[in-house]
Amino acid sequence: MSDQVGTITWISGPVVRARGSRNVGMLELVEVGSEHLVGEVIGLKGDQMTIQVYEETSGMQTGSPVYGTGLPLSVELAPGLIQSIYDGVQRPLPLIEQAMGSFISRGARFDPINREKKWKYTPKVKVGDEVQGGAILGVAMETDTFEHRVMLNPDDSGTITWVAPAGDYTVVDPIVKLKTSKGEKTVEMLQRWPVRRARPFVDRRGANIPLITGQRILDTFFPVAKGGAAGIPGPFGSGKTVTQHSIAKWADAEVIVYIGCGERGNEMTEVLQEFPHLIDPRSGRPLMERTVLIANTSNMPVAAREASIYTGITIAEYYRDMGYHVALMADSTSRWAEALREVSGRLEEMPAEEGYPAYLAGRLAEFYERAGYVNNLNGSQGSVSIVGAVSPPGGDFSEPVTQHTKRFIRCFWALDKSLASARHFPAINWLDSYSEYVTDVADWWREKVGKDWLDMRNRAMELLSEESRLSQIVKLVGPDALPYTERMVLETTRLIREGILQQNATEDVDAYSSVEKQIRLLELVLYFHDRGMAIVRKGAPINLIHDLPVVDTIIRAKSTVTNEEMHKFDDIQKQIDQQMGQLDAEYRS
Amino acid sequence: MSDVTVQGGQEVVGVARIEGPILIVEGAANVSYDEVVEIQDSRGQLRRGRVLEVGEGVAVVQVFAGSTGLSIDGTRVRFLSNTLHIPVAEEMLGRIFDGLGNPIDGGPEPLSDRYADVNGQPINPTARIYPRDYIQTGISTIDGVNTLLRGQKLPLFSGAGMPHDQLAAQIVRQATLGKVAGAPATEGEEFAIVFAAMGVKNDVADYFRRSFTESGALTRVAMFLNLADDPPVERIVTPRAALTLAEYLAYERDMHVLVVLTDMTNYGEALRQISNVRGEVPSRKGYPGYLYSDLASLYERTGRIRTSKGSITQIPILTMPNDDITHPMPDLTGYITEGQIVLGRELNFAGIYPPVAVLPSLSRLMKDGIGKNRTRDDHPRWGAQLYAAYAKTQDVRALASVIGEEELSEVDQKYLKFGRAFEREFVNQSFTENRSIERTLEIGWKLLSMLPKKELTRVNLDEIAKYYKGEDAAN
Ligand SMILES: Nc1ncnc2c1ncn2[C@@H]1O[C@H](COP(=O)(O)OP(=O)(O)O)[C@@H](O)[C@H]1O
Numbered sequence A: 001m002s003d004q005v006g007t008i009t010w011i012s013g014p015v016v017r018a019r020g021s022r023n024v025g026m027l028e029l030v031e032v033g034s035e036h037l038v039g040e041v042i043g044l045k046g047d048q049m050t051i052q053v054y055e056e057t058s059g060m061q062t063g064s065p066v067y068g069t070g071l072p073l074s075v076e077l078a079p080g081l082i083q084s085i086y087d088g089v090q091r092p093l094p095l096i097e098q099a100m101g102s103f104i105s106r107g108a109r110f111d112p113i114n115r116e117k118k119w120k121y122t123p124k125v126k127v128g129d130e131v132q133g134g135a136i137l138g139v140a141m142e143t144d145t146f147e148h149r150v151m152l153n154p155d156d157s158g159t160i161t162w163v164a165p166a167g168d169y170t171v172v173d174p175i176v177k178l179k180t181s182k183g184e185k186t187v188e189m190l191q192r193w194p195v196r197r198a199r200p201f202v203d204r205r206g207a208n209i210p211l212i213t214g215q216r217i218l219d220t221f222f223p224v225a226k227g228g229a230a231g232i233p234g235p236f237g238s239g240k241t242v243t244q245h246s247i248a249k250w251a252d253a254e255v256i257v258y259i260g261c262g263e264r265g266n267e268m269t270e271v272l273q274e275f276p277h278l279i280d281p282r283s284g285r286p287l288m289e290r291t292v293l294i295a296n297t298s299n300m301p302v303a304a305r306e307a308s309i310y311t312g313i314t315i316a317e318y319y320r321d322m323g324y325h326v327a328l329m330a331d332s333t334s335r336w337a338e339a340l341r342e343v344s345g346r347l348e349e350m351p352a353e354e355g356y357p358a359y360l361a362g363r364l365a366e367f368y369e370r371a372g373y374v375n376n377l378n379g380s381q382g383s384v385s386i387v388g389a390v391s392p393p394g395g396d397f398s399e400p401v402t403q404h405t406k407r408f409i410r411c412f413w414a415l416d417k418s419l420a421s422a423r424h425f426p427a428i429n430w431l432d433s434y435s436e437y438v439t440d441v442a443d444w445w446r447e448k449v450g451k452d453w454l455d456m457r458n459r460a461m462e463l464l465s466e467e468s469r470l471s472q473i474v475k476l477v478g479p480d481a482l483p484y485t486e487r488m489v490l491e492t493t494r495l496i497r498e499g500i501l502q503q504n505a506t507e508d509v510d511a512y513s514s515v516e517k518q519i520r521l522l523e524l525v526l527y528f529h530d531r532g533m534a535i536v537r538k539g540a541p542i543n544l545i546h547d548l549p550v551v552d553t554i555i556r557a558k559s560t561v562t563n564e565e566m567h568k569f570d571d572i573q574k575q576i577d578q579q580m581g582q583l584d585a586e587y588r589s
Numbered sequence B: 001m002s003d004v005t006v007q008g009g010q011e012v013v014g015v016a017r018i019e020g021p022i023l024i025v026e027g028a029a030n031v032s033y034d035e036v037v038e039i040q041d042s043r044g045q046l047r048r049g050r051v052l053e054v055g056e057g058v059a060v061v062q063v064f065a066g067s068t069g070l071s072i073d074g075t076r077v078r079f080l081s082n083t084l085h086i087p088v089a090e091e092m093l094g095r096i097f098d099g100l101g102n103p104i105d106g107g108p109e110p111l112s113d114r115y116a117d118v119n120g121q122p123i124n125p126t127a128r129i130y131p132r133d134y135i136q137t138g139i140s141t142i143d144g145v146n147t148l149l150r151g152q153k154l155p156l157f158s159g160a161g162m163p164h165d166q167l168a169a170q171i172v173r174q175a176t177l178g179k180v181a182g183a184p185a186t187e188g189e190e191f192a193i194v195f196a197a198m199g200v201k202n203d204v205a206d207y208f209r210r211s212f213t214e215s216g217a218l219t220r221v222a223m224f225l226n227l228a229d230d231p232p233v234e235r236i237v238t239p240r241a242a243l244t245l246a247e248y249l250a251y252e253r254d255m256h257v258l259v260v261l262t263d264m265t266n267y268g269e270a271l272r273q274i275s276n277v278r279g280e281v282p283s284r285k286g287y288p289g290y291l292y293s294d295l296a297s298l299y300e301r302t303g304r305i306r307t308s309k310g311s312i313t314q315i316p317i318l319t320m321p322n323d324d325i326t327h328p329m330p331d332l333t334g335y336i337t338e339g340q341i342v343l344g345r346e347l348n349f350a351g352i353y354p355p356v357a358v359l360p361s362l363s364r365l366m367k368d369g370i371g372k373n374r375t376r377d378d379h380p381r382w383g384a385q386l387y388a389a390y391a392k393t394q395d396v397r398a399l400a401s402v403i404g405e406e407e408l409s410e411v412d413q414k415y416l417k418f419g420r421a422f423e424r425e426f427v428n429q430s431f432t433e434n435r436s437i438e439r440t441l442e443i444g445w446k447l448l449s450m451l452p453k454k455e456l457t458r459v460n461l462d463e464i465a466k467y468y469k470g471e472d473a474a475n
């Protein structure tokens, strides 16, 4: 390890060229310059190598050495990942702070996973067992309640010759010895995996269970399946980050990997300060106890930003392999694409659209392909769901990153500037968004809530598209020109928009809606519509419906009725019956 | 230009090529990336520059003062083997510097034993304190609906001929630490002000200087001036020099620092120019692909850290070319900063000051600095309600322009009245009016009371009972 393999000949920002050994491998991790900064070989031509450096290169000199490591860029996987916060190449930020103070300077070298900490470990295999890659060797308690399933590296297999007894071990203590085709091998809890290589599984299962996020416009209208991929594009200030935070907080995944990729420092700090105090509604434990954070903020080195996405997805796959449902948030994939572009530009590669390299689409595809609900090597099932934020320049969705992303995701949550300006949040445009998982997850809803979610959802969508058509007319001639039945549609869609679609992430009661609450709200609104429609058909003027006190009650129900007070919806339904009943009686001809 | 003289360092006589502000220097060995160079022209005049790219025996050097007057053979380049540093000291407050940090007020070089790298270093996210304390600016469109917090970066997006300088000056003059609505006024801690001008006219710099003088703030202000007739390339250093001082004051001297950067559009121009000279692959409108990262390296130098009591709050000013908010400069700025205050041409024509276009404006941190125990309990919902109502006003206006005002429904007519009053009474205030937060909330409620109660679905029923004074208040 660490032999000199080259001498620097050229430096431009994060990209360095060196000349030297022909034995350096493509994508090999190298140490660059006298300060041994971490870099990765991204191009080879004869004895010339091109390296992207994960740290600031100011002050680096030509003529300085490059050292090889013989290893690809990898992450460390073991108990201790959860509750961690890393930079893009898995350096633990708290240790960097301890050693260097409030500002990140160069040359930090720390083990991503603590070597001293002991974990309560119980073996799940015995001597003589034949084990294949991915096999669960034992379990360690990573938090008070989270069971970390320690697995054999997917590339290994053999016969167990020794097993450590139950007890407290560090991640580098031996836990199993194996006889393999290449001889005896000692296995520790800690394993490494190259970030650019997807971890293997047996096969994909159908993605037909929704990832429940507690966000009504997502779960009820545009659901993403567990193991699915969703994109959330939007101009600045439209709600990408708030939506991603909401999903990270409330999604029914067992592990959350949150990647702050080229975004704000304060937003990562917010998560760090908030998550330990928020309680997961399902486990009753602090949200931080299921979260891994990767923070490579916009002012941190750009090459490490490029790596951050791979670091995050590899960690997500590792927990998937244990049989868990993992949700990964990447905010923002556009900044990652820009990092690709920046490095590509320094290499003077031939640009495709808007300066992006021609391989942009390929990289995006590789990333989203790593989502999936799979049968694991060890027989368990797990999923990685990906939610990628996209930041189109000028909010223009025709730009390359948005367009290519659309090809590889099946769920598109289109944020809309004018909704955000009117403070309609989440500012997800219901006419521009889509989910291709809608029919796939319909059975789940039927079993879970015993109601025909699909039918109700589709009816609401129809009303909303009818509203859009009617608004065009209203804009030209005013609402008075519409017949009452059409104005009834507008009354109902106002309830849908204000009472269901709008959801305030900062309000305690409203921030998270259980599926039961979601479906009940929808049912009430549609019930209101049916009753109202029957009455206006009899000739009752629309303003009588508009003025019913229950309208206000329905709109406020999202924040006045908690998830635990479902019975209150029955009261609201009674109010509808009562108030509509009265009108109905008056217009019984 | 610059009068620094530094000994030592490798010197090369003659340059291979000069392209705009860029020199290609051959024959230097082991040059460091980003190191500072000192350039001497044939008459012995010195200027400074910075290494942008190094190859074997070749260095690409950017000359801050531009290359006018430099010749191929007569130019000497000395490599100083360090990145660009400036002295930092508390006594730099009250002083005026050029765009590279040299004093231009006739005073002495600041005495300091601290030299800091103008590039700064990223703040570790684990070391930050999330901003929560609001700054009362006395301006309703900011305090009320786009609240500014200590440690926030909140730009003004403006256009040529609009009063962004006045607004920035008013903010700087009136800014105090906010308090709970109704609490008695206290002696606010005073802000130190770091002002950086990039490519603005002398009038603008003068305007700010006068404004600081009048408010008695001049002793708390450090000004870094790169004016319209100063070398454009120097502009790339100016905000960095200013922020380097700001970081020292905030994080080592525990001060609350307000940084005003104007005009960031000129800064972007300079960056684009260098990129184009170097023949880099452009992204949009000729701007380099790294514009986002470059801007972030400035804007992210804002905030609070756990080891200091101080804070840096940034107010960058940008004039949007053609008032186009999707232009790369405002666009990428908006993606990095924590909101934006947008000035509107129409309001300005209508004589409204400050002409803040409320709908496209945003403070992302507002939610964490207002409400119960910070301003007043109803503040967040009150703000959302004003936004919703004013947004609705825009729809009604559009409709009115088609069918005529008389044809509007009774409710819509009320919205029209609300909209007008909102602009005249809430948005509009004088350049010297310093409104308390309770006054701002009161005006807002008065305006909301012009609408039927049933329209106010963003505020809760208790709040309506308490503050709503409209005609249907009783039922
Ligand atoms: N669901 C929501 N509830 C309440 N406020 C929201 C919501 N979504 C967005 N916002 C508001 O919009 C602002 C911008 O959202 P953010 O997610 O930061 O935008 P983006 O990441 O797209 O730039 C937030 O600061 C917040 O004020």
Ligand SMILES: [Mg+2]
Pocket: A240, A241, A242, A263, A331
């Ligand atoms: Mg964001």
